[in-house]
Amino acid sequence: MALLSAVVLSATASIENPSFESDWENWADTDPSAISGVAYAGSKSAKLSGSGAKMEQQVAVSSSTNYRLSAYVDGAGILGAIVAGGTHQVQTNSGAWKKLEVEFNSGNAQSVTVFGAYNGAEGRFDSFALENLGGGSSSGGSSSSSSGSSSGGGGSCTGNSNLAIVSANDDGSNDGHGPGNTIDGSLADESRWSSSGVKWITLDLGALRTVKGVNIAWYKGDQRSSFFSIDTSLNNSNWTTVFASGQSSGNNADFESYDVTDTTARYVRITGSGNSANAWNSILEVDVVGCGGSGSGSSSSSSSGGSSGNSSSSGGDLNPSLPPSSNFDLGDWYLSVPSDNDGSGTADSIKEDELNSGYQNSSYFYTAPDGGMVFRCPIAGYKTSTNTSYTRTELREMLRRGDTSIGTQGVNKNNWVFGSAPASARDAAGGVDGVLRATLAVNHVTTTGDSSQVGRVIVGQIHANDDEPLRLYYRKLPGNSKGSVYVAHEPKGGSDTWYDMIGSRSSSASNPADGIALNEKFSYEIKVVGHTLTVTISRAGKADVTQMVNMSNSGYDTSDQYHYFKAGVYNQNNTGSGSDYVQATFYALENSHTGYAD
Template identity: 50%
Template sequence: MFITSPRAVPYLVTSCAIAVGLTAGQAAAQECSNVSPLKIVAATDDGSFDKEYGPARAIDGSFDNDSRWSSKGEKVLELDLGEPQLVKEIGLAFYKGNERRSRFRVEASVDGTTYAPILEEAISSGNSTAIERFDVADTNARFIRVVGLGNESSEWNSILEVHAYGCGSGELASIDDGSQQAITKNVSPFGLRTDVPPAKNFDLTHWKLTLPVDRDGNGKVDEIEENELQDFSDTEFFYTDPATGGMVFRVSTANGKTTPNSSYFRTELREMLRGGDETIATRNDDGTPNKNNWVLSTAPEEAKQLAGGVDGVMRARLAVNQVTRLGDSSKVGRVIIGQIHAKDDEPVRLYYRKLPQNSRGSIYFAHEPVGKDDVWVEMIGSRSDHAENPADGIALDEIFEYEIRTFSEQVDGTAHPILQVTITREDGSEVTAKYDMVDSGYSTMNDFMYFKAGAYSQNNSSPWPERDFDQVTFYELEVEHN
């Protein structure tokens, strides 16, 4: 599997604690090889907490904003472990912890009277609302004081949850660290970073990018090869959405350039199984496979040995944000969002189309047998130039998934190559279409395949290309081959 989308994890901070001279009882801290969460039986303060945001809310297991301890100034949140435990770490989740850093120190006591510092003044990361764990001086203690010193914006101390970690009779098997509902700085609810190029969110090591321009003036479309793509972003055509972290493909015909065999414009990824190894050619012009491309499982055995993969599946989670509204009625509103391309033909082109008068769009695909006319398969709505608003259509900005898959299936004792396309809505409903490619001419020694994904506009007639464009945002992209 080549393409994955990461998920956010809580920010971990390790601070250097200063061991201090404690009483004989406190110095009895033993070795603890298996650090566990420790039960906190009570939390108290001096009673000056804000409104209903009392100390008990810092140990109630909830990471909701309304369940927090808040108190202004240098204030103490005291924790009772019930009896002495070996304390090795403290965990704190701060209200607005993804927006600001908070200062604090930690003290410990066996008897609740004599306290000694186990963590000198520390500061949170300012990156997450999940629990951040801090090392403290190993200490045998029943009572822990978290001394709040305000945050970088104000004198307020606001703690969502506090944990203690170590060994003793109060060990817990597990405890929620808040990471599942955490708000993390520069990480969207999709688990994608909003401040990095697309390749930092998506594994694009097996793709190159085609842009709809010729900025270097060499008479060809600009292509960003695999290695260069890893740090590449383009504010006009290919970038990270600052709100969602999604990978944005935008295509316009303004001052544009097309590939040699097309009259349409694209911002589109082209699968490159070689993964940046330029000793392997992009393709063999005679059509024989190489390690950069793949073949069907019904291809000759020799072709399968030469290819970089056999059969394939591409999965994507995406939303179409905008389509063209002006121009030729037979072209307006069309954009290709995924493909399998062969040497000369296209086993599948997956279309989204929304007409200007409609609030929802259609999904359909074209299958092109070698040297023959396209076969059209409608999945959601109609591809007609005058289609009515599809009752089950997909609106702009609506998130959905597609899967394009090839495999072989036995029919009357013979292996047939099968193309299957599935559309999945956010509510889990699916629409699937299969096409038998046995007579399509792709199971030969002289053909190969590769996936494409992005925004390939199918309208080159708009009179206002600067404002009338196609835009597609991907949130997940995944490819597999046998």
């Protein structure tokens, strides 16, 4: 994650070229960043698609004056201001265009640096503004972190999720496998950090967070034990040991989780002292687990880390008068609907270009009164193939983004592969590993039909060539006021393994005490890194629920296996009344992959 700096240039705090209609004029940009044709206002925005992306500009301000910085963000991002060495910021991790605001007092400063930041996934920024609120002391209506300061910690937060990591650094003595490899989302052997002796790697979280744990995937983790300790710091200078005399298991090629002493920190340092075979310290990937922002004034639209931390609607930023593609970036999706307008005998497919040209259908796919994207699917309808048992109104990921010279199927630029796949497959694919995030509410489920099928709907998937590594279900039984959430993992050519996350998938389940009611918003994150599949369910005011699946023996890391995400409603009932239906409204949808930039 990289800081995206804007420094305002006029005494009246006017940001030049605030909507990027003149491309990068008045901004100094650093890749991977680009001008995007998807905009909140006008025709352009700035897109941040990976670690290191940033842009800068400068503004003169009046001293001892209150200011409000705002910008619209589509996807993930951090917005903030650096004032006399202190940082005031707010963040978001998902959602269609939403307005972020952060307030600060200029103090003795004559200029400030306002910034946005890559926040673990792709994001677009548009319509920057800096408003003069007048003189006086700081209103404190923002989150802030200042180097060396412990103010504004996240100690009261609840729940756990993977925190965004701004950067990774070491002392420069690595063997060419640098520290940035540990936060690139890949578990490939060549994507590692390696340094010999007693050596450290420092992770910058970008702001104060409550750190609760660290997940580490060790190089050759199933062949040797690594020796290490973990420390945290507020200022990258004074350190507190939170995990001492650590030793990895020596029998695990995937992530191992280490529960550390809960602390408020911006920096996390892992110090290695060799392994059971030699003096090398080698790490494939790191996740820092925790929660919270860096102050009580953090934005209600922010969420921590890589998973969607809150389930509040983006509805204030969604326009109910526009078709779904005007509220959501659907450029890398096509839509299946259970009609047959082309006379093929199978469900219609709305390809990328048509979908993004304002397509909507009042029966199956349209914009809700609150601006959400509605997916509706009855039991009766056309199916996508003769081998499919159920109807669907569902998006299928298409990384080719309308380039029909690229085929739909195969290990190619339209699909992605696991980070554990051979190098030839990773090079040929459109992306490596993946994250799908969504915020939604299930509005209706079927109430008729066989008891084994009633009330079921799939709202998210990972699909492979012929199998389904992940299906995410919501199910509410008649008579129950709340629904359950569970997942299925299907190994290549094998049988499903089921995992209950909230409540039970049983056809006779009692009302789940902690279940999700119809029309209740929640968020999910589906994440694949190498062999590890992680599904997280997030709700406002409740701890996240997480399920991890080890896919080492699932058969998907071969050179011919490809994958794509799916989202929407996949009706899992074919026995009820034909007019009975499932429906869900999505308020945020975001997909990302290592090496993929639309």
